[in-house]
Amino acid sequence: MTVTSAVGAPLDRVDGPLKVRGAATYAGEWPVENPAHLYPLQATIAAGRVTAVNTSAAMAQPGVLAVLTHLNAPKLAWATDPEVAVLQSDEVAFRGQIVGAVIAETPEIARHAASLVRLTYEQRPHDTDLRADRDDLHKPQHAAIFGSMPGDLQDGSPADSAAGDVGAGLAGAAVTVDATYTTAMNHHNPLEPHTSIAIWTDDEITLYCSTQGVHLTRSLLAGAFGVDAARIRAISPHVGGAFGSKVYPVTWATLALMGAQLVPGRPVKFPLTRQQMFSLVGYRPATIQRVRLGADSGGRLTAIAHDVIQQTARVKEYAEQTVGATRTMYAAPNRSTTTRVTALDVPVPTIMRGPGEATGMFALESAMDELAYAAGLDPVEFRIRNEPEVHPESGLPFSSRHLVTCLREGARRFGWPERDPAPLSRRENGWLAGTGVAASIYPSARLPGNAATIHVDADGRYTVEIGAADIGTGTWTALTQIAAEALGVAVEDVNLRIGDTTLPIASSAGFSSGINCWGTTIYAAAAELRARLESEHGGTVPAEGIEVSAEMPDNPYMAQFAMYSFGAQFAEVRVHEDTGEIRVPRLLGVFDAGRIINPKTARSQLIGGMTQGLSMALHEASVIDPRFGHVVNNDLGTYHFAANADVGSIEVHYLEERDPYTNPMGSKGIGEVCIVGTAAAIANAAYHATGIRVRDLPITLDKLL
Numbered sequence: 001m002t003v004t005s006a007v008g009a010p011l012d013r014v015d016g017p018l019k020v021r022g023a024a025t026y027a028g029e030w031p032v033e034n035p036a037h038l039y040p041l042q043a044t045i046a047a048g049r050v051t052a053v054n055t056s057a058a059m060a061q062p063g064v065l066a067v068l069t070h071l072n073a074p075k076l077a078w079a080t081d082p083e084v085a086v087l088q089s090d091e092v093a094f095r096g097q098i099v100g101a102v103i104a105e106t107p108e109i110a111r112h113a114a115s116l117v118r119l120t121y122e123q124r125p126h127d128t129d130l131r132a133d134r135d136d137l138h139k140p141q142h143a144a145i146f147g148s149m150p151g152d153l154q155d156g157s158p159a160d161s162a163a164g165d166v167g168a169g170l171a172g173a174a175v176t177v178d179a180t181y182t183t184a185m186n187h188h189n190p191l192e193p194h195t196s197i198a199i200w201t202d203d204e205i206t207l208y209c210s211t212q213g214v215h216l217t218r219s220l221l222a223g224a225f226g227v228d229a230a231r232i233r234a235i236s237p238h239v240g241g242a243f244g245s246k247v248y249p250v251t252w253a254t255l256a257l258m259g260a261q262l263v264p265g266r267p268v269k270f271p272l273t274r275q276q277m278f279s280l281v282g283y284r285p286a287t288i289q290r291v292r293l294g295a296d297s298g299g300r301l302t303a304i305a306h307d308v309i310q311q312t313a314r315v316k317e318y319a320e321q322t323v324g325a326t327r328t329m330y331a332a333p334n335r336s337t338t339t340r341v342t343a344l345d346v347p348v349p350t351i352m353r354g355p356g357e358a359t360g361m362f363a364l365e366s367a368m369d370e371l372a373y374a375a376g377l378d379p380v381e382f383r384i385r386n387e388p389e390v391h392p393e394s395g396l397p398f399s400s401r402h403l404v405t406c407l408r409e410g411a412r413r414f415g416w417p418e419r420d421p422a423p424l425s426r427r428e429n430g431w432l433a434g435t436g437v438a439a440s441i442y443p444s445a446r447l448p449g450n451a452a453t454i455h456v457d458a459d460g461r462y463t464v465e466i467g468a469a470d471i472g473t474g475t476w477t478a479l480t481q482i483a484a485e486a487l488g489v490a491v492e493d494v495n496l497r498i499g500d501t502t503l504p505i506a507s508s509a510g511f512s513s514g515i516n517c518w519g520t521t522i523y524a525a526a527a528e529l530r531a532r533l534e535s536e537h538g539g540t541v542p543a544e545g546i547e548v549s550a551e552m553p554d555n556p557y558m559a560q561f562a563m564y565s566f567g568a569q570f571a572e573v574r575v576h577e578d579t580g581e582i583r584v585p586r587l588l589g590v591f592d593a594g595r596i597i598n599p600k601t602a603r604s605q606l607i608g609g610m611t612q613g614l615s616m617a618l619h620e621a622s623v624i625d626p627r628f629g630h631v632v633n634n635d636l637g638t639y640h641f642a643a644n645a646d647v648g649s650i651e652v653h654y655l656e657e658r659d660p661y662t663n664p665m666g667s668k669g670i671g672e673v674c675i676v677g678t679a680a681a682i683a684n685a686a687y688h689a690t691g692i693r694v695r696d697l698p699i700t701l702d703k704l705l
């Protein structure tokens with residue numbers, strides 16, 4: 001590896017050898033001595049309170065160390081966030097909520113004893129039904145993507161936006177679309193279940209956990225338990241997938257720490273089962289979205305309106321910016337968006353890959369296809385005609401926006417021009433075939449709170465430290481390449497350390513912001529190192545080595561430019577004429593994500609996102625039984641997602657355009673843009689194949705018959 005090719009080279013994963021040898025330690029695998037085991041109790045009602053607790057049979061079991069309920073749980077210092085503050089009251093806010101736990105010598109004893117705890121409830125009526133005609137729809141109370149998450153991203157967006165006069169824009173349009181799209185509740189199912197091992201001593205509190213950010217985990221838990229953050233060490237070098245469900249990893253981490261408090265000095269292990277994850281780790285909320293579009297006879301949008309209803313939880317509000325992409329994608333003189341939530345007796349939703357954009361762009365990009373057909377325009381050409389010069393709302397120029405190139409390049413590579421636009425125009429051996437397109441977008445965000453340390457020794461070995469997370473995406477490798485580039489050395493000379501609160505503070509792996517934040521910080525530390533070597537050591541490393549630290553510098557361009565990644569996704573769909581079976585033999589994406597740090601890991605991440613988009617389009621739906629208020633398909637036997645046999649050819653390309661303003665690397669985020677638009681491309685292809693417009697995800701065969 002030469003110095004110059006560090007960034008942009010298809011470097012193998014630096015953590016790959018450990019992973020393939022089974023030597024990468026995941027949260028549940030840390031070799032701890034004499035662990036105790038925790039098994040949670042979950043509410044069997046959807047709303048009400050616990051009126052009586054009988055733990056005698058459980059406590060009588062040999063090997064049981066403690067039974068926790070709200071009656072004896074440690075009182076938390078910060079109990080205002082019900083996702084953090086478990087067992088602080090007798091209230092039950094959703095079925096599956098944690099109402100207790102057993103700690104025992106073995107996992108089997110804990111689980112058995114948990115079944116012996118008798119809880120008596122007073123039930124109140126519950127309501128888990130998301131409908132557009134509910135009378136309790138209201139504006140979200142929080143502008144932030146998260147409800148009450150301290151220190152997290154505040155995008156400052158109001159819930160509603162308006163410009164011009166949508167009614168007039170629609171009335172004056174040559175063609176219009178007015179359609180309602182619905183998306184299902186989708187549950188998080190990363191490969192590695194959410195797991196903690198907690199050890200509480202008078203000095204240090206240690207938490208091995210699976211998290212997207214050790215520092216956020218630590219600060220939330222320090223606040224909850226009222227202890228100095230410096231006492232808590234959170235460790236999470238390897239994470240087996242996350243997708244948003246491990247950004248806010250607190251319900252189970254809190255419970256593990258509570259358990260550890262009861263058996264001081266003893267490690268307490270708490271792995272969630274797959275079934276428990278369906279109530280305790282969050283999900284993408286279901287939506288009902290009305291989109292109205294109008295275009296003039298030249299195919300230029302005259303009005304864009306997007307009205308979203310989404311579910312949130314009664315116990316805590318979570319409202320994502322489902323309309324965010326609509327406010328950015330296309331130019332039109334008349335625009336409006338609204339967001340309304342309804343608080344149901346369900347677990348709290350959370351971010352999931354492309355939170356807001358993934359569902360919102362299913363609706364917008366489906367409606368764009370409908371309008372293109374109504375106008376008799378090619379869907380690629382229609383989008384190109386409506387490309388904005390500047391951000392439609394803020395008026396800021398884009399730091400880089402190559403969506404048109406993505407559309408053109410994708411169309412050429414996909415063979416789009418050969419397409420007969422008429423629906424039902426391709427029949428092959430009993431299959432109806434069609435193709436569709438959709439655009440992708442995701443903001444290039446920054447999260448605050450980043451620092452890095454670089455140590456160099458006299459033989460030119462660099463140790464770079466930052467408490468970042470690699471959630472399986474290749475971050476460890478990409479940051480090593482960035483450090484090598486920033487330092488002007490070979491990647492072999494860089495040893496990167498991440499995933500531990502003993503390292504400098506870092507923001508969480510979320511909002512596709514990781515490389516942007518951590519890479520910028522490493523760049524700053526490298527500059528600091530060079531400056532120190534020059535000013536104090538004549539440009540050479542002293543015999544005893546040298547260490548410097550730097551914080552992430554502000555990016556003044558963020559106030560001057562709108563920063564987003566873009567993409568164009570093309571899908572081929574086959575639908576069986578007799579059975580309605582739907583298959584996706586081909587997906588192709590072209591992305592404008594700035595400079596690509598590592599084409600190998602980037603390709604893997606883009607393919608992964610498109611696969612998850614395919615999964616959202618065709619398979620994933622959490623089904624709530626309204627009588628009991630829980631997800632009935634709460635395991636991998638009944639919650640379907642795309643497996644190998646469901647995925648055909650996925651091809652990804654990127655433009656490799658450096659963004660001049662986002663960061664010193666010239667990169668934009670790739671982790672989420674790749675899931676945004678996939679579902680619409682597939683739905684649009686299904687329409688082209690069958691003439692049936694499915695506006696409800698997932699697209700199952702019954703909807704195509």
Ligand code: MOS
Nearest residue numbers: 244352353510511
């Ligand atoms: Mo991502 S949904 O911010 O992990």
